[in-house]
Amino acid sequence: MELILESTPDSFAQLAQRPQLNKTDLNAGIETIFQSVKTQGDAALLQYTEQWDGATLEQILVTEAELAVAKTLVSDSLKAAIELAYQNIYAFHIAQREPVQPIETMPGVSCWRKSVPIQKIGLYIPGGSAPLFSTVLMLAIPASIAGCREVVLCTPPQSNGSIHPAILYTAQRCGIKTIVKVGGAQAIAAMVFGTASVPAVYKLFGPGNQYVTAAKQKALQYGVAIDMPAGPSEVLVYADETAIPAFVAADLLAQAEHGKDSQVILVCPNQAIAEAVLREVKQQTSTLPRGLVVNEALLNSKAIVLSNAQRALDFINEYAPEHLILACTNSTFFSEGVYNAGSVFIGNYTPESAGDYASGTNHTLPTNAYAKTYSGVSLDSFIKKITYQHITEKGLQAIGSSIMTMAEAELLHAHKQAVAIRLNYLKTLNY
Amino acid sequence: MELILESTPDSFAQLAQRPQLNKTDLNAGIETIFQSVKTQGDAALLQYTEQWDGATLEQILVTEAELAVAKTLVSDSLKAAIELAYQNIYAFHIAQREPVQPIETMPGVSCWRKSVPIQKIGLYIPGGSAPLFSTVLMLAIPASIAGCREVVLCTPPQSNGSIHPAILYTAQRCGIKTIVKVGGAQAIAAMVFGTASVPAVYKLFGPGNQYVTAAKQKALQYGVAIDMPAGPSEVLVYADETAIPAFVAADLLAQAEHGKDSQVILVCPNQAIAEAVLREVKQQTSTLPRGLVVNEALLNSKAIVLSNAQRALDFINEYAPEHLILACTNSTFFSEGVYNAGSVFIGNYTPESAGDYASGTNHTLPTNAYAKTYSGVSLDSFIKKITYQHITEKGLQAIGSSIMTMAEAELLHAHKQAVAIRLNYLKTLNY
Numbered sequence A, B: 001m002e003l004i005l006e007s008t009p010d011s012f013a014q015l016a017q018r019p020q021l022n023k024t025d026l027n028a029g030i031e032t033i034f035q036s037v038k039t040q041g042d043a044a045l046l047q048y049t050e051q052w053d054g055a056t057l058e059q060i061l062v063t064e065a066e067l068a069v070a071k072t073l074v075s076d077s078l079k080a081a082i083e084l085a086y087q088n089i090y091a092f093h094i095a096q097r098e099p100v101q102p103i104e105t106m107p108g109v110s111c112w113r114k115s116v117p118i119q120k121i122g123l124y125i126p127g128g129s130a131p132l133f134s135t136v137l138m139l140a141i142p143a144s145i146a147g148c149r150e151v152v153l154c155t156p157p158q159s160n161g162s163i164h165p166a167i168l169y170t171a172q173r174c175g176i177k178t179i180v181k182v183g184g185a186q187a188i189a190a191m192v193f194g195t196a197s198v199p200a201v202y203k204l205f206g207p208g209n210q211y212v213t214a215a216k217q218k219a220l221q222y223g224v225a226i227d228m229p230a231g232p233s234e235v236l237v238y239a240d241e242t243a244i245p246a247f248v249a250a251d252l253l254a255q256a257e258h259g260k261d262s263q264v265i266l267v268c269p270n271q272a273i274a275e276a277v278l279r280e281v282k283q284q285t286s287t288l289p290r291g292l293v294v295n296e297a298l299l300n301s302k303a304i305v306l307s308n309a310q311r312a313l314d315f316i317n318e319y320a321p322e323h324l325i326l327a328c329t330n331s332t333f334f335s336e337g338v339y340n341a342g343s344v345f346i347g348n349y350t351p352e353s354a355g356d357y358a359s360g361t362n363h364t365l366p367t368n369a370y371a372k373t374y375s376g377v378s379l380d381s382f383i384k385k386i387t388y389q390h391i392t393e394k395g396l397q398a399i400g401s402s403i404m405t406m407a408e409a410e411l412l413h414a415h416k417q418a419v420a421i422r423l424n425y426l427k428t429l430n431y
Helices: A010-013 A027-040 A042-053 A064-073 A076-094 A133-146 A163-175 A184-193 A211-222 A244-255 A270-285 A291-298 A310-319 A332-337 A352-357 A394-410 A413-428 B008-015 B027-040 B042-054 B063-072 B075-095 B133-146 B165-173 B184-193 B210-221 B243-255 B273-287 B290-298 B308-319 B331-335 B352-357 B393-409 B413-428
Strands: A001-003 A103-107 A109-117 A120-124 A150-155 A178-181 A203-207 A233-239 A263-268 A301-306 A324-328 A343-346 A381-393 B001-006 B105-106 B109-117 B119-122 B150-155 B178-181 B202-203 B234-239 B263-268 B300-306 B321-327 B343-346 B383-391
Touching: A001 A270, A010 A310, A027 A042, A027 A184, A027 A211, A042 A184, A042 A352, A064 A163, A076 A163, A076 A301, A076 B105, A103 A394, A103 B075, A103 B105, A103 B290, A109 A394, A120 A133, A120 A184, A133 A150, A133 B393, A150 A184, A163 A413, A184 A203, A184 A211, A184 A244, A184 B150, A233 A310, A244 A270, A244 A291, A244 A324, A244 A352, A244 B413, A263 A291, A270 A291, A270 A301, A270 A381, A310 A332, A324 A332, A324 A352, A324 B178, A343 A352, A352 B383, A352 B393, A352 B413, A381 A394, A381 B202, A381 B352, A394 A413, A394 B001, A394 B075, A394 B133, A394 B352, A413 B184, A413 B243, A413 B352, B001 B273, B008 B308, B008 B383, B027 B042, B027 B184, B042 B184, B063 B165, B075 B133, B075 B165, B105 B393, B109 B393, B119 B133, B133 B150, B133 B383, B150 B184, B184 B202, B184 B210, B234 B308, B243 B273, B243 B321, B243 B331, B243 B352, B263 B273, B263 B290, B263 B308, B273 B290, B273 B300, B308 B331, B321 B331, B321 B352, B331 B343, B343 B352, B383 B393, B393 B413
Parallel strands: A001 A301, A120 A150, A120 A203, A150 A178, A233 A263, A233 A324, A263 A301, A324 A343, A343 B383, A381 B343, B001 B300, B119 B150, B119 B202, B150 B178, B234 B263, B234 B321, B263 B300, B321 B343
Antiparallel strands: A103 A109, A109 A381, B105 B109, B109 B383
16 A cells, blocks of 8 residues: 555545556457347357356256255354344335325425336346355345336356355345346346346346446446446545554455455545554455455555545545545544545444445445445435326416416427417316 | 227337437547547537537637626516426425435444535537527526536537527526537537536536437446436327317327427327327317427327226336326326336326426436336436444444354455454453
8 A cells, every 4th residue: 555645635636546447348249249148048148158157057047946955055144144134224225215295386286206116127246256145135125125026136157057055045035036047248138138038127236347347338228227337346444543543454454355456545634543554454464365356456555644634525525435434533524524425434333344234224336436426226226206297277377377488488389389278278168 | 190909918019119210320420529629628619619500609608798698688478487487396306305314223333324416517408499498497406406516508509609598597597607608519528528618527417419419328438427318209198088189189299399209109098089189189280380390200109099997007107108198087097007107297287398397397307218217307316325324332243243244155354354353352342
């Protein structure tokens, strides 16, 4: 981690830049996959799964029997942990429901809006080194609260053709019926076009590698929505002398272990704290099994000393961190002043791990400064809001001439006529 | 309008298809414009404005003097109409604010979320035949309620270099300070990259022609968000024997006058009503100044007879109309059963024109079946929601072992360690 002393605001934009990724243009390859899946359906999925996951499958959908076996393979302690996380995530997300609340904008003019579920959604859960069953919770719980009618989960099989039992167990717990053993861009293509086994969906959720990310971008071009644009995970910790350096270091390392393209940023009001944390980082790194990944991520990372709190807040807002940890006395100043962040963790006993798994907030959050524009996943991500209006005869008489004046000024005569014809009719009724 | 009798559900998907547009690939041209604006800034904007709008400008920003003149050019009756619309739109959108509501998911584990404005946004208002000042209201009012700090409005000048006074007046009324005389893809590029006169923004809103639409898609690739994907406007009217055919026809024609690629759909429980409406359509069309546009749009349009109400509802949900007008006795059946629509207009005295201008709901709505996935513009479009959490010592002790169990199962040891180090420390304090 590079130590940077007292930056000035004119350097903030540059300092806030994420490590540049070597972006290969994957578009041509992805388009080929999309076209194969579109024309050959399940056959293409089976062939790609053999080619890239090394798994020869007879059946691409997870069976009831496999689900039953998975239940027996998950330990009771993990089941209990998943259950606690489930309840907390459920409690936080169900409170996000919005009641229908009619507004009478004028006498006789009633307007309201109603949340309705997106009917068909697709969840992508990566395979690879770690079975991300926590992401199943984070996506499937709000989808189920929203009432999405069709939920498909795609995840690549291991080379023996199986899916990690924790993923299958969690998906069952969340009520997901359709689990497909397919990963990569072919999984995204399957959910965009639909195949004999995989239903087409309207919106795609979930993290993935560069192929999945590129495929989700292509899905947009085919009219399928996505949760948010993707980028490497990151954390920014603001720590003052009331922070405990060992805790701060542990939080930085938890972020760094996600991948070598992760970035961790430490901001401190003085150099002594920064150096105490850096010493702890060094010491704790040596004990971690993912030390190599962590060390690479730390090369992208910075410890920045900013003695002025307002300036530190300005930098935080410029950086727009996915995760912001506030380990400081003046946490209210920062938590109330921050306007660009995904999720904020306040105090010495609120590690990011808590939000990653079990506190109740969602861990699918905007990275790569997208927190300037996007929210994390929430119940909102799984619904649409339809607006309604009902106008009475009196209401139309009150509002009609304004509509006609505006329509005329916009040269939209038929718009004016739609009101005029009604008002004229009401006159004939002596209204 | 083609009359279609008693379709069966297996034909709904085909029947719900929008007219295929001749999609020219504009990407190369748009990329050239983006690169010119990126490298040459305002100079490129002035040159493009001369080339395409025929206006030679010395100054690309609207001046205070121009704003003052505009005020004098708008009639008092139009000002009053705009004011009434302003108040209703304001009333409907301010009710969409969400209070901060902390949830204690477990004792000692508090989570909440807070809405914060997207700091920098850009509004695009088309020029051309009609001055769409109503769209200024629909975008700028929720932006101002949200508290967006920087709001830029771009709109192409007329060939004499001026902007229509109704647009300038409305923008002023909504508190917009930065109005730029630039249209087309170059306006979008300016708001993506920023120039000396035009600030770069995080999210783009507003309708536009095929160049603007393509440029907004490209903006996404540069990391700038957009309100929603675009397509031609459309309405679906469900009318039974209690509807007044002349009103229904007027509503269909109001939609048809938007453009020759607009589509209007009439669904009726029997043929007699459909035919009565079609007769009225024919008759009213002859009186409209935009008759040519209307007639072309009507070629894309259909009157569909479905005697079974559930089947009619199923078709509506398959079509996913931008606007849905319910002129029928069983409007509750339809308004409660519809899950794919942008905005719903209930009853004989609720024309779409009301929502287009002044009832209070937003007129920026998802077209082209995007109502299956997207909401119309609302306050939500201008904010992000940041999640927060605070965990006490006791809270972490209650939740900690679950987090550690899950982190271990996901092979994320540093995530586990971030909790373990805190719990061990608490033990040393005899907590």
